[in-house]
Amino acid sequence: MKKWKKSLYTYAVEFSEEIILYNSFMGAIARVPKDKAEKVKNFLNYGIDDNDLEDSLALELCMQGFMVKADIEEQKYVRSILEKEQDSTLGLTIMPHEGCNFRCVYCYENFENGLIKPKVMKGIKLFVKKKVERGNFSRVTCSWFGGEPLLAYDEILELSDAFIQYCSENDVKYVSSMTTNGYLLVPERVEKLIERNVLYYQITLDGPEKVHNRSRKLIGGKGTYSTIMQNLRLMKEFNNRELTVKIRVNFFPNSLNELEDWIKYEIAPVFSMDKRFMLSFHPVRKWCGCNVSDNEYFEDRTSLSEFITHLFRVCIKMGLSIQDVRNSLDPHGNVCYASKSNSIVIGSDGMLYKCTVAFDNPVNNIGVINQDGTLNLNRVKLEMWTRDYADREEKCSKCSFYPSCQTKKCPLLSISFGKPSCPIIFDSIDKFILSTVYS
Numbered sequence: 001m002k003k004w005k006k007s008l009y010t011y012a013v014e015f016s017e018e019i020i021l022y023n024s025f026m027g028a029i030a031r032v033p034k035d036k037a038e039k040v041k042n043f044l045n046y047g048i049d050d051n052d053l054e055d056s057l058a059l060e061l062c063m064q065g066f067m068v069k070a071d072i073e074e075q076k077y078v079r080s081i082l083e084k085e086q087d088s089t090l091g092l093t094i095m096p097h098e099g100c101n102f103r104c105v106y107c108y109e110n111f112e113n114g115l116i117k118p119k120v121m122k123g124i125k126l127f128v129k130k131k132v133e134r135g136n137f138s139r140v141t142c143s144w145f146g147g148e149p150l151l152a153y154d155e156i157l158e159l160s161d162a163f164i165q166y167c168s169e170n171d172v173k174y175v176s177s178m179t180t181n182g183y184l185l186v187p188e189r190v191e192k193l194i195e196r197n198v199l200y201y202q203i204t205l206d207g208p209e210k211v212h213n214r215s216r217k218l219i220g221g222k223g224t225y226s227t228i229m230q231n232l233r234l235m236k237e238f239n240n241r242e243l244t245v246k247i248r249v250n251f252f253p254n255s256l257n258e259l260e261d262w263i264k265y266e267i268a269p270v271f272s273m274d275k276r277f278m279l280s281f282h283p284v285r286k287w288c289g290c291n292v293s294d295n296e297y298f299e300d301r302t303s304l305s306e307f308i309t310h311l312f313r314v315c316i317k318m319g320l321s322i323q324d325v326r327n328s329l330d331p332h333g334n335v336c337y338a339s340k341s342n343s344i345v346i347g348s349d350g351m352l353y354k355c356t357v358a359f360d361n362p363v364n365n366i367g368v369i370n371q372d373g374t375l376n377l378n379r380v381k382l383e384m385w386t387r388d389y390a391d392r393e394e395k396c397s398k399c400s401f402y403p404s405c406q407t408k409k410c411p412l413l414s415i416s417f418g419k420p421s422c423p424i425i426f427d428s429i430d431k432f433i434l435s436t437v438y439s
Contacts, residue, residue, distance in 0.1 A: 002047025004067040008074050011400040012044065013430045022433050025078050025403040026065035027330040031437050043067065078403060079390070082331060090131055091343035093143045093356060094124065094159065096152030098348045102181050102224065105215045106250065106284050108357060111147065116155055116348040119371045124346060125162045126373025132170040137342070139173045144198070145345070145356055150184040152348075160196035177201065181216070182228040187237070194240055201235075202280075203228065204248045208262040211255045229270075236274055245277045246324060250284050256307060260314055268318035278321040281308045305427035312435055325425075326436050331403040334423040339408035341386045344375075352377070354385040355412050363415060385411045389420045401426060 009025040017034035019041070032040045036057060043058055048067055052058040061067045068074055098113035131137060142163060144156055160176065167174040177200035178193070185203070205228060206212040213223030235245060247267070251259060263279070271277040283304055312322055327333055337343045338354040344366070345353040352367040352375065353359060363384060367377040389407040390397040396407045407420040414420045425432050 003050050003070055004048035004052075004062055005070045006044045006047070007066060007068045008398070009078065009400055009403055010044070010066045011429070011433075013433050015434055020433055020437050021061075021066050022329065023065045024329065024401045025081075025331055027333075028064045028066065029329070029433065029436060030060075030064060030066070075397065079388075082403060082406060085332065086335075086340050087342065088137060089139045089141060089340075089342060090128075090137045091141045091143075091337055091340055092124075092128070093145050093337065093343070093345040094149075095145050095147060095345070095347050096149050096155045096159070098147040099151055100146060100148040100181075101151065101183060101218060102148065103217055103219050103221075109147065109359065113348045115152055117350065120346070120348065120350040120369065121155065121159060123350060123369045123371045123373050124159060125166075126371075127369060127375070128163055128373075129166045130373050132166050132172045135170070137172060139175065140167055142174070142176045143337075144176070144178040144180075146179070147348075148181055148184070149178060150180055150189065153184070153189060156198075157192060157196065160193075160198070164196060175199070181224070182231050183218075183224055185231045185235070187231075187234045190235055190238060194238060194243065199240065199242045200244045200246075202246045202248050203232065204250060205229070206250050207255050207259050208266060211258055211262075215250070215252075232277075233270060236271075236277070241276075243276050244323075246280050247271075247277065249279060249281050251281065252284050259311060263311070263314050263320070264318055268315075268320055272319035275321040275323065278324045279311075279315055280324045281311050301424060301427055305424050308424070309428045309431045309435070312432075316435060316438075322435060325432055328423070328425055329404065329433070329436065332406070334401075334405035334425065335408045336410055338385055339406075339411040341382075354382070358412055361412075364412075384415050387411070387414070389414060393419060396420060401429070 007023055007025070009023050011022045011024070013020040013022070017037060019032040019037045021030045021032065021040070022028070039057060040061070043052075043061055047070065048058050048062065053062065096116045098109070099111050099115075100107075100109070128140065132140060140163065142160070149156060164174055174197055176196065176198040178198050179202045182203035185201075204216065205225070206215045209223070209225040212225040216224050218224060232245065232247070235243070249259065267279065312325055315322055343354070345356055346369055347353065350369045351365060352369060353364050354366055355364050358364045363381055366381045366385075367375055369375055390402065393407065396402060405423050407414070409423045410421055
């Protein structure tokens, strides 16, 4: 029996006589030239002995995780490592303001709660302080969400300062991000936010100006495209290398034809030379409470996956970053934050949730944060969100891409239907893998 075998999580794509290897646990991708393709196929099919490791190609396959020790219980080992990685991070999503200056046509929020209450801020500070002082976490992440979080700009600065202090005092890494409509993200604010480690931003543009302005308007009905684009251009002037801006594009069926030209003639000329900026494409879905008519949704996953793949190819051709695609191929890359046991969403009124798109769903209301920093949690609901379905779904337990999604792409759908749904990227996985290699 061979000492080394092909990893369960190694996936091979043959293209132009070459082989592209991808391992979803290691996040490794390797391009095998055609003159070495047959040798690699033999190693993958028949295994490797220790004496074969004198061959540099065989050694590299083992070192990069494409081959594993034949006697290892790989599934058990991988699941234990992935669980430890998730357990080391405390993930917060804070809604400092649940109101919004926009009225987007597909929005699912009701804006009933406004600015975060002082007692809630006190409770959050004490909660984080206690957590990091106990030494259970090596990392704290904070995502600012809304409503529109920048309506609570001063409160964000105050909470950020407290989190940075607590983490610094306890040798814990602090990382912060923000989901914002970008309208209020002027340079003076960007500068102060960067100082507080808010280095990752998601900002939405729904295509060219006339398309975007139909779906993303101010409360009074005025368009928002030009202001957001101006703020994005100004963000380029900051020379912080860690700054990352994901431009999210929510698209309808009737806007598909216009997106390609928009990327080529408006987006690429501005952002193609700056790899900190990237595009991410998302079809408008039936988000909870969303009031868009049925004929404006997508139902055909196959054609949708093909179209998204095509848009990424356009991005590659125009020199735009596709780092978002590459990140999705990493371990945990398709795991929803709501499925993580140490991840919570805190509303401005102190209510606790797991998911940011189902606030009216009773299963999403998991408790409340108290002024002393303690949490009142519904453990039964919490377990529903964090369940791993690999033990009950054979196709998941044997899937080459398990480390990427861990059956947790969308726990809300899993709860609703009793089984996990696959990430749409898996529908065209060969093309997505190839796009990262030949970009």
